[in-house]
Amino acid sequence: MRPYSFRFGCLLVVACIASVTWIKSIPSDGGPSVLPDLQTLYERLVVAEELGVQVSSDLSSILEQLRNISKAANITHLHYNTTTTISAETTGWQADYLGQQTLLQPNIYLYMPHLRQHPDSLQPNIVLGQGRHGVSMVLGIPTVKREKQSYLVSTLSSLLYSLTSLQQQDILIIVFVAETDSDYVGSIAETIRKKWRTKQNLDFSFLMLYAQDKGTYYVQLEDDVVAKAGYFNDMKTFATQEHSKQWLYLEFSQLGFIGKMFRARDLPMIAEFFLMFHRDKPIDWLLDHILWVKVCNPEKDAKNCNEQKALQKRRYKPSLFQHVGLHSSLPGKLQHLKDKDFGKQSLFQAHNNPAAELSSSLKHYQQHSLDRAYKGEDFFWAITPVQDDYILFNFTQPIHISRWDRLAAEKQAQGSTDSALLYVFRSGNIETSGDQFHNTTVEVLPSNASSQDRLGTGLSSSYKESDKGFIIIGAFEDGVAEGEIEEGMQPISALRLVVHSDADVWALLSEILVKV
Structure with missing residues (x-):
């Protein structure tokens, strides 16, 4: 309808101009009685010409507005569509909250252009929660199906075990169930490992983008760790002490990507870097590369580079998180990783009780x-x-x-x-x-x-x-x-x-x- 209306306006303008030209070409010997009628017709056609120009302008303006609305609708569908109804309460929260949150960065399609054909794959199918924001600390835990044994429940129990009611109100734990239908059967071991690392990088990036507006600090964990009693107060106190200093992350475990705390405002930059090179390196290597890009001078030696990187990552000892999983999420692989700085975990609290x-x-x-x-x-x-x-x-x-x-x-x-x-x-x-x-x-x-x-x-x-x-x-x-x-x-x-x-x-x- 819009193109035809626009063409109609243009034809109307042309007709008006042609009519005026024809009227001006009429000889003046038609008699005095004809002149008043021709003058009136001329004035009406001039008005019609002006109206035609206005209509054409209005139609162009409306067409541009419709284009903008269409773009906004597509973006809204891309970013905020959910496909599963859990309950009336959960669905209500999804409608209110997901309509306000931006999960993805515009540049994500530069690094994964194939996702333009599958926009819904960038959204969680199911979101369960209370829509909490404004906490001091957000813990992010990605998890996948393991062939041998799942450690997720033990990990969550460890994190929640020693928290007081006030601490529970000031912490948010996000569990990202990163399951796909990818079929690794028939692939060689190295190919499987590369795919697994690539997917892990994407899982971490997605989780960071989801958590970026929910708290002050974000802590990356995995689904097979245990936490030391009192970890929340220790982390919060250390983060407060280091708040005024320049750092990219705080380390509460020396193993890989476990126990790394970031300022929530830095998560978009970090996630974009991971997305940019998600096919090339494991996540902990990419994290070190971010430090290199930020602070290392190519004209100076490796010692200077290491000193500058050390200023961007602050280590807390003893470690507050220990890796406990033996069976990796990678089929057939065993993990024997242990953090030596974790120390011995206390399994009881001693008191002097009356006889x-x-x-x-x-x-x-x-x-x-x-x-x-x-x-x-x-x-x-x-x-x-x-x-x-x-x-x-x-x-x-x-x-x-x-x-x-x-x-x-x-x-x-x-x-x-x-x-x-x-x-x-x-x-x-x-x-x-x-x-x-x-x-x-x-x-x-x-x-x-x-x-x-x-x-x-x-x-x-x-x-x-x-x-x-x-x-x-x-x-x-x-x-x-x-x-x-x-x-x-x-x-x-x-x-x-x-x-x-x-x-x-x-x-x-x-x-x-x-x-x-």
């Missing part, structure tokens, strides 16, 4: 006894609990459980005004995070009065009576039981943990704290 007589219906595994765990010498590891199993701490003398100054100081440093914890029972550890207590209560036995009397003296309504005079004061949530004991309940003569349903896995206590 008590210990007993339990649970059978411990090997040397991991309850007595050793209570003394801070080991963790307690028990074979699968069943309903009514218990752990009992009978104190030699009735005790007052007091506030714990160190925990109070930590909470104040984190901006919390909550009072300190007075008892802590933490199940699972950094290596065996799944062996946790579930549906298990914490109960105390007051020493001076019956539980019924205690419950009737205005204590918290959340307390409930158990058997044998015990009162339920708490329970395990996400593997941890922690809290305070009100003054009106004290002193206490005993404390116990009671299991209320059969478990599917073993149970492990890595921390026992009763502070007096």
Whole structure:
């Protein structure tokens, strides 16, 4: 319709000009009565000519606007289209959030022109999350299907294990499931390795572009690592110390690309460099090449180059992440990589607890006894609990459980005004995070009065009576039981943990704290 309208306007203008020319060529001996009619017709044709010019201009303007709208629509479809509906809540978030986010750089088609024919391949088919932004730290983990064993769950458990609720609010973990239908069957080993490295480079680049606007810092991890307890505070503190200095990345592991922290604002530049040479080198080599391009002077020697590169990468020791995977995502390849600076991982937290007589219906595994765990010498590891199993701490003398100054100081440093914890029972550890207590209560036995009397003296309504005079004061949530004991309940003569349903896995206590 637009070309025909434009042509019609042009024909109208030509007709108007021809008509005016014809009118001016008419002889003047037609008589006085003819002149007024011809004058009126001439004036109308002049107006029509002006209108035709205006219409032509308007049509050109509209055509240009339609072209711009079409381009914008194509870009929107390219960048923000999602193909899978997960749920009403997830879909709503996708519509609101993906419409605002730019995942890709315009230059990406210069390095991978074949993707112009498959624009949807640059978008995630499924996005699950809450659309969080503004955190201090974003952790990026690409993962692929492994033939032998997957380490992803263990990696995530390790990262989440020691985080407090405040730390969980200030960190974002993005898992990129980078699966394709590429068929490596029939290829020689070197060809497979090259394809694998190329795809890995693209996976890292895509993940960086996706995460660039979600936080202040971005940390690259892999799906087969464990984290040292307290890693979040250590990383955040070190990044704050180095904030005012010039650096490209901070190193929290010496292995490959694991544990490298970047400023989020640098991610577009880094990702573009990786895309530019994604077929040529492994990702950690490309990272070193970025440093060379940024700071090395070809007119100076290698020593000067290494000194300048060292200023752009700051190393934190000891390492906070360790590679644990044996089976590589590359079929048939074994990985024996270990970070020597990681040190020995602590599997339990020791405390000085009050003297008590210990007993339990649970059978411990090997040397991991309850007595050793209570003394801070080991963790307690028990074979699968069943309903009514218990752990009992009978104190030699009735005790007052007091506030714990160190925990109070930590909470104040984190901006919390909550009072300190007075008892802590933490199940699972950094290596065996799944062996946790579930549906298990914490109960105390007051020493001076019956539980019924205690419950009737205005204590918290959340307390409930158990058997044998015990009162339920708490329970395990996400593997941890922690809290305070009100003054009106004290002193206490005993404390116990009671299991209320059969478990599917073993149970492990890595921390026992009763502070007096």
